[in-house]
Amino acid sequence: xxxxxxxxxxxxxxxxxxxxxxxxxxxxxxxxxxxxxxxxxxxxxxxxxxxxxxxxxxxxxxxxxxxxxxxxxxxxxxxxxxxxxxxxxxxxxxxxxxxxxxxxxxxxxxxxxxxxxxxxxxxxxxxxxxxxxxxxxxxxxxxxxxxxxxxxxxxxxxxxxxxxxxxxxxxxxxxxxxxxxxxxxxxxxxxxxxxxxxxxxxxxxxxxxxxxxxxxxxxxxxxxxxxxxxxxxxxxxxxxxxxxxxxxxxxxxxxxxxxxxxxxxxxxxxxxxxxxxxxxxxxxxxxxxxxxxxxxxxxxxxxxxxxxxxxxxxxxxxxxxxxxxxxxxxxxxxxxxxxxxxxxxxxxxxxxxxx
Numbered sequence: 001x002x003x004x005x006x007x008x009x010x011x012x013x014x015x016x017x018x019x020x021x022x023x024x025x026x027x028x029x030x031x032x033x034x035x036x037x038x039x040x041x042x043x044x045x046x047x048x049x050x051x052x053x054x055x056x057x058x059x060x061x062x063x064x065x066x067x068x069x070x071x072x073x074x075x076x077x078x079x080x081x082x083x084x085x086x087x088x089x090x091x092x093x094x095x096x097x098x099x100x101x102x103x104x105x106x107x108x109x110x111x112x113x114x115x116x117x118x119x120x121x122x123x124x125x126x127x128x129x130x131x132x133x134x135x136x137x138x139x140x141x142x143x144x145x146x147x148x149x150x151x152x153x154x155x156x157x158x159x160x161x162x163x164x165x166x167x168x169x170x171x172x173x174x175x176x177x178x179x180x181x182x183x184x185x186x187x188x189x190x191x192x193x194x195x196x197x198x199x200x201x202x203x204x205x206x207x208x209x210x211x212x213x214x215x216x217x218x219x220x221x222x223x224x225x226x227x228x229x230x231x232x233x234x235x236x237x238x239x240x241x242x243x244x245x246x247x248x249x250x251x252x253x254x255x256x257x258x259x260x261x262x263x264x265x266x267x268x269x270x271x272x273x274x275x276x277x278x279x280x281x282x283x284x285x286x287x288x289x290x291x292x293x294x295x296x297x298x299x300x301x302x303x304x305x306x307x308x309x310x311x312x313x314x315x316x317x318x319x320x321x322x323x324x325x326x327x328x329x330x331x332x333x334x335x336x337x338x339x340x341x342x343x344x345x346x347x348x349x350x351x352x353x354x355x
Contacts, residue, residue: 032208034209037209041165047173047198051173052179053181063130074138086103088229089102089229100147101226102226105233106233108294110136110267110270111272112132114128123261127263131264131267141163144159161283169275207277210288226296236269246261257325258326258327259323262312
């Protein structure tokens with residue numbers, strides 16, 4: 001089991017590079033993954049079943065114990081990212097299936113990668129996970145609603161198909177995973193060690209299918225236009241997510257402190273691009289190019305998230321900002337250490353006096 005964990009850690013560390021190499025390989029050898037086009041829904045179902053296996057009732061209770069931050073973070077995600085997508089489609093004059101693909105990835109819930117980035121940046125991982133759970137559970141309802149509102153000007157949006165496919169690949173697998181966790185309890189922990197491997201392999205297969213299905217269309221001028229759009233989409237999500245959380249700190253400073261601001265930044269800016277690609281391939285099957293923005297997003301947001309989390313951690317260390325500071329005050333780490341040392345000395349004196 002230790003070897004499995006080591007391999008999972010290695011795969012996570014190099015996942016972005018592996019994605020790039022795998023995508024290039026499938027571009028030149030499309031028959032490697034094209035067979036999986038009919039199974040993308042099942043592949044994503046496996047990923048979300050694994051997510052359900054890791055969840056307990058405490059994870060859902062956490063949403064109820066801090067509802068304001070979780071709900072506000074989720075609402076911000078479903079407002080900011082879809083509207084940025086529409087604005088970028090207008091600025092870059094995207095049309096047809098490619099515009100639909102950009103809006104679709106913008107309407108998706110936050111991705112599990114955001115949990116890792118929040119952890120690496122010393123953000124509030126518990127809040128990050130809670131927003132991720134709620135946004136994912138809302139996805140089958142929010143995606144068709146937002147797509148009908150924002151993307152129907154480009155193509156006819158199959159609302160019923162989007163809803164049914166989202167329910168099948170999102171709600172059912174998660175619910176089944178949670179039920180299995182409730183039934184088997186701690187026995188599940190032996191399985192969860194391998195879940196990162198299973199999830200990442202499934203995501204790789206989905207990406208391989210998208211690249212193989214689009215082949216010659218992938219690097220024409222119209223498709224390549226999706227690359228700067230995806231980059232700006234993701235970076236704008238980070239910027240507006242952070243700006244929004246800073247604004248909320250002024251309204252409710254107790255709940256939207258520095259660690260929570262980091263969590264909301266990643267939750268807004270990072271998308272479940274695997275879900276976007278799967279829904280594009282199933283609900284817009286006649287236009288597989290709609291899955292291309294999700295594939296580009298999958299590669300890019302892992303790169304940008306890693307860079308941002310690393311920069312944030314180094315920035316905090318350089319300016320001595322404590323991870324649990326109110327609003328990222330410089331020198332708060334030094335003050336926290338001094339406060340801890342003072343409390344320790346006071347405790348020592350109290351014990352000595354008691355003797």
